[in-house]
Amino acid sequence: QVQLVESGGGLVQPGGSLRLSCAASGSIFSFNTMGWYRQAPGKRRELVAAIVSGGDTAYADSVKGRFTISRENAKNTVYLQMNSLKPEDTAVYYCRLVAVHGDFWGQGTQVTVSS
Numbered sequence: 001q002v003q004l005v006e007s008g009g010g011l012v013q014p015g016g017s018l019r020l021s022c023a024a025s026g027s028i029f030s031f032n033t034m035g036w037y038r039q040a041p042g043k044r045r046e047l048v049a050a051i052v053s054g055g056d057t058a059y060a061d062s063v064k065g066r067f068t069i070s071r072e073n074a075k076n077t078v079y080l081q082m083n084s085l086k087p088e089d090t091a092v093y094y095c096r097l098v099a100v101h102g103d104f105w106g107q108g109t110q111v112t113v114s115s
Contacts (some may be wrong), residue, residue, distance in 0.1 A: 002026040002104040004095045009109030017083045022095030022106055025077040031101035034071060034078040038091035038111075045094070049080060063089075085113045099102070 020036065023039040035050030049059045049069035057069055068081040072107035078095065088111050 002028060002097055002099075002102065004097060004104055004106035006093065006095045006109040009093060009111045011112045011114065012085055013115050014072045014087060014113055016085050017081070018077055018085065018095055018111060019082070020079045020080040020095075020109060020111075022080075024078075024097055024104075027101065027103060028076050028097075029099045030073075033061060034098045035070065035098075036078070036080045037094045038087075038089075039094070040091040044089075050059070050079060063092055084109070085111075087113045089113050095099075 003025045006020060008018060012018050025060055031053045033052045038048055038049040039045040039047050039050050045088050047060055048063055049067055051057045051069045051071050057064045066084045071078040091111060092108040094108045097104045
């Protein structure tokens with residue numbers, strides 16, 4: 001099993017920044033994909049950004065140029081640096097790890113962008 005613990009969410013004003021962290025523990029295989037998803041009230045969960053073990057990344061069009069995903073493989077941790085935040089970025093942000101032995105999700109962390 002894999003446990004994912006997110007941190008770093010909170011309340012921020014429009015134009016501000018936050019950095020989310022997701023620490024993985026348990027049966028971690030060296031090759032995996034980690035990503036951030038978000039779900040706003042009344043909407044479907046959507047991909048925000050993903051990164052594979054080798055470092056290749058993918059982003060939703062809505063966050064390109066504003067968000068940056070990165071990872072520290074030695075710490076089994078993935079980060080999401082969020083800049084120029086907008087009210088429409090308000091959502092619960094979930095960490096996900098996909099590997100050969102399973103598909104795992106964190107509990108989520110709330111991000112609220114409001115003045």
